[in-house]
Amino acid sequence: MSSETTQGQREFEFVDRDFRRVCSLIHTHAGIALADSKRDMVYSRLSRRLRALGLETFGDYLNWLEREGSDEWQSFVNALTTNLTSFFREEHHFEHLRQLLPKLRQGSAKLRIWCSAASTGEEPYSIAITACEAFGSLTPPVEIIATDIDTAVLATAQRGVYPLERIERLSQERRRAYFQRGTGSNDGMVRINPALQALISFSSLNLLDERYPISGPFAAIFCRNVMIYFDKPTQREILARMKPMLEPCGLLYAGHSESFFHAADLFRNLGRTIYAPVDAGGACA
Secondary structure: OOOOOOOOOOOOEOOHHHHHHHHHHHHHHHOOOOOHHHHHHHHHHHHHHHHHHOOOEHHHHHHHHHHHOOOOHHHHHHHHOOOOOOOOOOOHHHHHHHHHHHHHOOOOOOEEEEEOOOOOOHHHHHHHHHHHHHHOOOOOOEEEEEEEOOHHHHHHHHHOEEEHHHHOOOOHHHHHHHEEEOOHHHOOEEEEOHHHHOOEEEEEOOOOOOOOOOOOOEEEEEEOOOHHHOOHHHHHHHHHHHHHHEEEEEEEEEOOOOOOHHHOOOEEEEEOOEEEEOOOOHHHO
């Protein structure tokens, strides 16, 4: 079979050059580096866009996207981003944050936290719960900025409504304090306590943008399970931009499979994928 033919019986023509174009476009627009193993995933997710637009081949779709698809770029990016999350995923980070926040508070100023890959909201709401527990209040002195490149998942995050099974692993105390059970037509669903929503501002942000619509300083930046989708040069570029956005003793929380040895001049590893700026004083660790 020629490298320029489709494999198997597919609804839409999808050849190697189409896949290479998709890889190039998503890397340029979102920094995502797609491996060859993602070929079937790309076909499956973008096929939905071809059906919605009434197009017959991937070549037609990509030509249209590059020529006239300014409004389609967001759907293209949304289709190819991966959103795997849960409440208190990698829970040791939240315990560390709970202990850190009271130490960083000075005067009446609010502590600011940036969740840079908010996905469907479980992570920023976990941060909000942690802040409430750290200060023993539903109105802690904390402001959380939650961003994501995918506007579809951000809409879910802002709504703050989830199937009941999403919180099954949480303690009874947390479920009672921070979630409201649905009734009637909403049976089997839970809604986030509005007090948590009041702590969070949601907005769309592409980590590759030349200018971010937010600014520091932040007591903590959560950038977890995001860098694995970027190549090393892109990772370093993003880390270099995040470093000055941290407070002097602020920390960066990364995903369990991420390491930044290639940026050792920017961040030092404190253990368990928690990073501090290299020039942070010893008292900050």
